[in-house]
Amino acid sequence: MNINQNIKVAVDAIVFGYADNKLSILLIKQKYGVLKDKWALVGGFVKDNEALIDAVNRELTEETGINVSYLEQLYTFGDNVARDPRFHVISVAYFALVNSTSLILVPDTDAEDAKWFAIDEIPELAFDHQLIIDTAISRLKNKLSYQPIGFDLLPKEFPFSDLENLYCTILQREIDRRNFRKKILSFGFVEETKKFGTKKNGRPAKLFKFNKQKYNKLTKEGFIFEINFA
Amino acid sequence: MNINQNIKVAVDAIVFGYADNKLSILLIKQKYGVLKDKWALVGGFVKDNEALIDAVNRELTEETGINVSYLEQLYTFGDNVARDPRFHVISVAYFALVNSTSLILVPDTDAEDAKWFAIDEIPELAFDHQLIIDTAISRLKNKLSYQPIGFDLLPKEFPFSDLENLYCTILQREIDRRNFRKKILSFGFVEETKKFGTKKNGRPAKLFKFNKQKYNKLTKEGFIFEINFA
DNA sequence: TTCGTATGCGTATTTTTTACGCAAAATTAA
DNA sequence: TTAATTTTGCGTAAAAAATACGCATACGAA
Numbered sequence: 001m002n003i004n005q006n007i008k009v010a011v012d013a014i015v016f017g018y019a020d021n022k023l024s025i026l027l028i029k030q031k032y033g034v035l036k037d038k039w040a041l042v043g044g045f046v047k048d049n050e051a052l053i054d055a056v057n058r059e060l061t062e063e064t065g066i067n068v069s070y071l072e073q074l075y076t077f078g079d080n081v082a083r084d085p086r087f088h089v090i091s092v093a094y095f096a097l098v099n100s101t102s103l104i105l106v107p108d109t110d111a112e113d114a115k116w117f118a119i120d121e122i123p124e125l126a127f128d129h130q131l132i133i134d135t136a137i138s139r140l141k142n143k144l145s146y147q148p149i150g151f152d153l154l155p156k157e158f159p160f161s162d163l164e165n166l167y168c169t170i171l172q173r174e175i176d177r178r179n180f181r182k183k184i185l186s187f188g189f190v191e192e193t194k195k196f197g198t199k200k201n202g203r204p205a206k207l208f209k210f211n212k213q214k215y216n217k218l219t220k221e222g223f224i225f226e227i228n229f230a
Numbered sequence: 231m232n233i234n235q236n237i238k239v240a241v242d243a244i245v246f247g248y249a250d251n252k253l254s255i256l257l258i259k260q261k262y263g264v265l266k267d268k269w270a271l272v273g274g275f276v277k278d279n280e281a282l283i284d285a286v287n288r289e290l291t292e293e294t295g296i297n298v299s300y301l302e303q304l305y306t307f308g309d310n311v312a313r314d315p316r317f318h319v320i321s322v323a324y325f326a327l328v329n330s331t332s333l334i335l336v337p338d339t340d341a342e343d344a345k346w347f348a349i350d351e352i353p354e355l356a357f358d359h360q361l362i363i364d365t366a367i368s369r370l371k372n373k374l375s376y377q378p379i380g381f382d383l384l385p386k387e388f389p390f391s392d393l394e395n396l397y398c399t400i401l402q403r404e405i406d407r408r409n410f411r412k413k414i415l416s417f418g419f420v421e422e423t424k425k426f427g428t429k430k431n432g433r434p435a436k437l438f439k440f441n442k443q444k445y446n447k448l449t450k451e452g453f454i455f456e457i458n459f460a
Numbered sequence: 461t462t463c464g465t466a467t468g469c470g471t472a473t474t475t476t477t478t479a480c481g482c483a484a485a486a487t488t489a490a
Numbered sequence: 491t492t493a494a495t496t497t498t499g500c501g502t503a504a505a506a507a508a509t510a511c512g513c514a515t516a517c518g519a520a
Contacts, residue, residue: 006278009237009308009320048236049318052308076306076322078239078282088279090239090322092306161497178500179478202497203485229478391466408469409509432466433516459508461520468515477506482499489494 008089011055012043012129014136015068015096018153021165022118023140025133026098028063029113030126034085039117040126041133043091056094064114070097070152075135083128093132095139097152144170145227148189151210159197159205160184167227175229183227189215238319241285242273242359244366245298245326248383251395252348253370255363256328258293259343260356264315269347270356271363273321286324294344300327300382305365313358323362325369327382374400375457378419381440389427389435390414397457405459413457419444 015026027039042063046055052073060066071094077083078090117123122133143149150166164180184190191214195207219225245256257269272293276285282303290296301324307313308320347353352363373379380396394410414420421444425437449455 003238003275005238005275007239007276008233008235009239045233045235046237046308049311051311052306052320054309073305075303076282078276078322079284081279081281090282092308092320159498176479177498178480181499183477199486199497201487201495203487203499205498389467406509406511407467408511411468413508429466429517431464431518433468435467463520464518466515466517468513470512470514471510472512473508473510475506475508477504479502479504481502483501484499485497487494487496490492 006088008084008087009046010043010089010091011046011052011059011094012041012091012132013056013060013071013094013096014074014133015042015060015064015066015098016136016140016153017098017100017116018166018169019100021169023170024116024118025122025136026064026066027115027117027122027125029115031113035126038126039115039123041093041129042114046092052092053094060096066098067102068096069099069102070149071095074132074139077128077132080128091127091132093136095136097149099152099155101155141170146225148210148215148225157193157195157207157209159199159207161205163190163208173229180227180229187215187218187223187225189218236318238314238317239276240273240319240321241276241282241289241324242271242321242362243286243290243298243301243324243326244304244363245272245290245294245296245328246366246370246383247328247330247332247346248396248399249330251399253400254346254348255352255366256294256296257345257347257352257355259345261343265356268356269345269353271323271359272344276322282322283324290326296328297332298326299329299332300379301325304362304369307358307362310358321357321362323366325366327379329382329385331385371400376455378440378445378455387423387425387437387439389429389437391435393420393438403459410457410459417445417448417453417455419448 017024017026026042028042030036030038030040042059044055044059046052050058056071060068074093074095076090076092081088083089083091119137122130125133144167150163153166154162160181161177163184164175164177167180168175189211190208191211193207193209196204197207199205215225247254247256256272258272260266260268260270272289274285274289276282286301290298304323304325306320306322311318313319313321349367352360355363374397380393383396384392390411391407393414394405394407397410398405419441420438421441423437423439426434427437429435
């Protein structure tokens with residue numbers, strides 16, 4: 001069998017972070033090529049005999065040095081054959097979350113500039129990266145309701161109000177504080193610690209933590225995570 | 231920028247059909263190459279400057295001549311770099327449904343042999359195609375509960391018991407006939423026709439049909455499809 | 461006619477969701 | 491110091507949805 005095919009394979013990562021009641025995405029300023037000075041997603045070409053997931057992790061390390069707490073394949077973009085003006089490239093996009101204590105960026109490793117952009121302040125992007133981001137946001141919104149990924153955007157220990165605000169912010173709707181708390185606690189895998197958070201005013205809040213082992217155990221027993229508030 | 235990359239891009243389609251209370255997948259017998267006589271998914275290499283979705287549709291037409299009623303991207307398999315023994319190939323897998331009136335196969339177009347295999351009678355497959363199928367079945371099970379794709383596996387008009395059995399078969403659990411009917415009908419987009427189905431015994435059943443326009447309209451108004459029975 | 465089988469409609473019970481009142485513990489303003 | 495303000499934490503009642511199940515109906519077959 002003789003195959004003559006000249007399509008390049010890239011990976012891109014949409015890295016989400018959450019801080020100060022805002023959802024942000026990590027972007028890289030291109031330093032070379034026709035796209036110099038344009039912002040783009042973390043990503044690059046896959047190497048020969050390199051697994052896709054290894055390629056993403058490599059790019060994440062090389063370009064940002066950041067440690068993601070969640071990573072999954074999002075979608076493969078390859079219906080617009082002219083998405084890259086240079087040649088035919090398909091991009092396997094990945095969806096990543098980092099917890100808010102890891103939000104500080106290390107100095108650039110690869111002579112590139114990485115920066116967080118709030119979701120509603122994304123600059124003009126290279127390629128079809130805005131489409132990719134829109135897809136990722138949509139996935140994040142959906143997943144939040146049937147998978148406990150919100151915890152991957154928070155520090156290990158957090159006050160309940162932070163979790164609640166995270167849901168409000170990302171889902172863009174109001175939530176009844178008391179019912180939300182009741183529901184989450186009824187699951188049994190969010191446990192209180194003995195610590196208290198320090199806030200400017202108001203009653204000090206107990207800090208809680210997500211017990212992943214317990215969540216996994218419950219899941220194996222048939223528990224299905226689901227949060228829906230009208 | 232100079233890129234030297236030698237990765238091939240393929241597409242594969244997992245085509246589901248439903249008949250006689252059984253879920254089946256369409257497979258193709260390989261006639262050439264090292265994998266001669268092995269069964270494989272519908273698929274092949276993407277052409278230069280060909281959109282991924284066009285490649286899938288082309289392969290579906292060339293290899294099966296079948297008309298799918300639902301098609302979506304499933305997942306891109308590229309973590310096992312040796313999944314194809316010949317060279318580095320990543321495969322963008324698609325998930326397809328055909329309604330049971332289109333289940334009859336046309337004579338082979340491309341000197342290839344296509345055949346339906348019940349989900350529990352899949353033969354040994356080429357490449358990592360069993361893994362791809364497992365992923366697809368898992369997706370089908372999930373989607374069935376939050377998207378009305380069951381209708382894409384049935385003929386235009388069907389008795390309620392067929393829909394109910396489809397859910398039982400795919401989700402592999404019992405459903406209360408009466409509650410299931412009540413719930414589906416409460417949605418408002420499954421309408422009764424004046425026709426009656428002909429069965430061997432028992433009371434003749436009204437035929438129903440899925441009104442897609444109505445479903446789309448409700449969805450735009452905020453309706454969210456969901457079926458969950460314990 | 462009677463029996464077996466599958467359809468079609470209804471109602472009661474349980475569980476979950478939703479709405480919302482209010483005390484407690486802190487900071488800030490008076 | 492005291493009162494006002496803010497945020498947390500707990501509870502209870504009403505509304506809605508899920509579940510369980512009874513039973514008449516309509517056909518073919520014995």
